[in-house]
Amino acid sequence: MSKGATMMTKSAAKNLFAFFEGDPEQADRAVFGRESYPDRRGFLGGAGLAAMGAMLGAAIPFHRNMPAGFVPAALADTDVLQGKDGLVLLNDRPINAETPPHLLDSPITSNEHFFVRNNGNVPPDTSANGWELTIDGLVDTPLKLTIADLKEQFEVVKLALVIECGGNGRFFFSPPAGGNQWTYGAVGCAYFTGVRLRDVLKKAGVKEGVIYTAHEGADPHLSGDPARLPISRGLTIEKAMADDVLIAFEMNDTEIPVLNGRPLRLVVSGWPGSCSQKWLTRIWLRDVVHDGPKMGGTSYRVPRYPVAPGQDVPEEDFDIIMRMPVKSLITNPATKSDVSGKAVDVRGHAWSGDRTIEKVDVSIDFGASWMPTDLAPPVNFGAWQNWKKTVTFPQAGYYEIWSRATDSAGATQPYAVGWNPKGYLNNSMHRVAVNVA
Known part of the structure; x- marks a missing residue:
């Protein structure tokens, strides 16, 4: 294996x-x-x-x-990667595969190029027929909704939204952090069609004192034990009520790929992808922070203070990851490309949790100087922003193109990030190598 x-x-x-x-x-x-x-x-x-x-x-x-x-x-x-093209398989049980950056060049990520992060096995039945979502816990009126009910009873919206694994970039930590060794490609931005989670929760009636949601899916635990869940994470009730949190049943105007959660999933843009529960079957409301599988211990948590590489950190000193940090990605040219001529069109994307991007700069002289790029606005809140720049190299030779994004709160990508035990939130600058002929 x-x-x-x-x-x-x-x-x-x-x-x-x-x-x-x-x-x-x-x-x-x-x-x-x-x-x-x-x-x-x-x-x-x-x-x-x-x-x-x-x-x-x-x-x-x-x-x-x-x-x-x-x-x-x-x-x-x-x-195990049926329906996916060019992805790099990191693990086949559960299935985890990332997308090389050059395959993310499109402004919107296609279904075949969208990364896969699973925690359990793929459910044996992913048919939309008969699929039912339960809304219960601390609600006035528990609900059981089919996908047809969702379409009929609530406003259907279509939004371009980023999903990124909290461990994207883990490969680059030293000493190594345990887990899937994602490099750059555990991220994508696709159009998702569904209904807003807040609309469904409002219909059920949110009781006073609710502070957290809890999510469950149909994916079987790797052990085969039907009583165990592979993952069950949640959101603060404030995030659950945001405009860009969807219960989705379509991806890029077609059914969601099985490996990405068909027929129903949550999409929680700006927070770790683990919050976007796949094969969604239940959402329940709680008056405590949810304590499901992969909510406690060190899962999707980071130390609340800087630590030395390799340092042991007590579990009580970890905080739950909420918003994802500012980040950029170079999608053209591909790293290790041979460039003929002195000018090249550099392209990519940038995103930052629940903020927008103010600027993206690129460098070809190892960060000694920076050039502003042409940055497009997001197609909607929660989407990444596309940027481009025609770069002229002064002479033939080896170069690195670096990208650096700054968000609406002034946060800027660092050259390198501090180490943490689980290898989360690596938002260091993206670097691409090119040989100019």
Whole structure:
């Protein structure tokens, strides 16, 4: 099985056989919830049978005869990144894959180029038919809503919104921080269509004293235990009531890709992507800070004070990450490009949590001087901003193009950021290498 530090192209994506090679019986339990018996037959039933049947596209009449650790031949060539093009696979269980920056050059990220960050397994059934969302907890009127109900009962809106993993940039911390070793590509900005979370919560009636939401999805836990959730995070009630927090059922005017949460997900622009619950089934309101899986300990938290690289930090000194920091990305030219001629069109994007970008500057002399770029306004609040600059190099040779964004509160990207134990919030300047002929 691939680990967080393992990076491979789509063509080399590991299939189920690789996972089953090491300990097939443990893999049985993890993937299909199957229990093995002394005669080496594996009893496959319930959710495990449904999961395998969904993967094969048909029922399995003789499933009771399958040996323990068995993987159907039809799954031998299963590509875990189906529907994605050019992404780099960091982990196949759960599936995590990032997008090389040059594939993010479009002003709006396409579905096939949108990164994947999962915490559990993909649900066996992601059909919109019969999908139901529960709104409960501290509400006046608990609701159960189908996707059709959402479309009929609430204003449907379409917004371009940024989703970025809190660990984007983790690869560049030293000493290394545990987790998926994202470089630059755990981010995207797509058009999402759905209804505002606040409208749904208002219809349910938010009781006095509510301070946090709690979210749940249909993705199974990696252990196969149906009683466990792989992730359940939440928002402050103030953020939940923001204009740009959606319960989405479409992405770029079509159904959401399965790996990105079809048929229903939250989109919480400006906060860590972990808040944007996929395969959404429940939102409940609480009068305490939510304490679901990956809300406590050091998950999606950073020390409240600067720490030395490698320093141990007590858990009580960590704070929950809310808004994401100011950041920019160079999408053209691709790093290590050979440039013919002295002029090149440099392009990219910039974003900053729940703020706008005031300026983006680029440098070709290792930060000794900076040039302003042409910065476009966001298409709507919550979207990233596109920028461009034609850069002329004085002579042939090796150059680095650096980008530096400044947001509406005056925060500017640093050359390097301070270390933290989980490798979150790396917003150092983006650097691209080019050879000018």
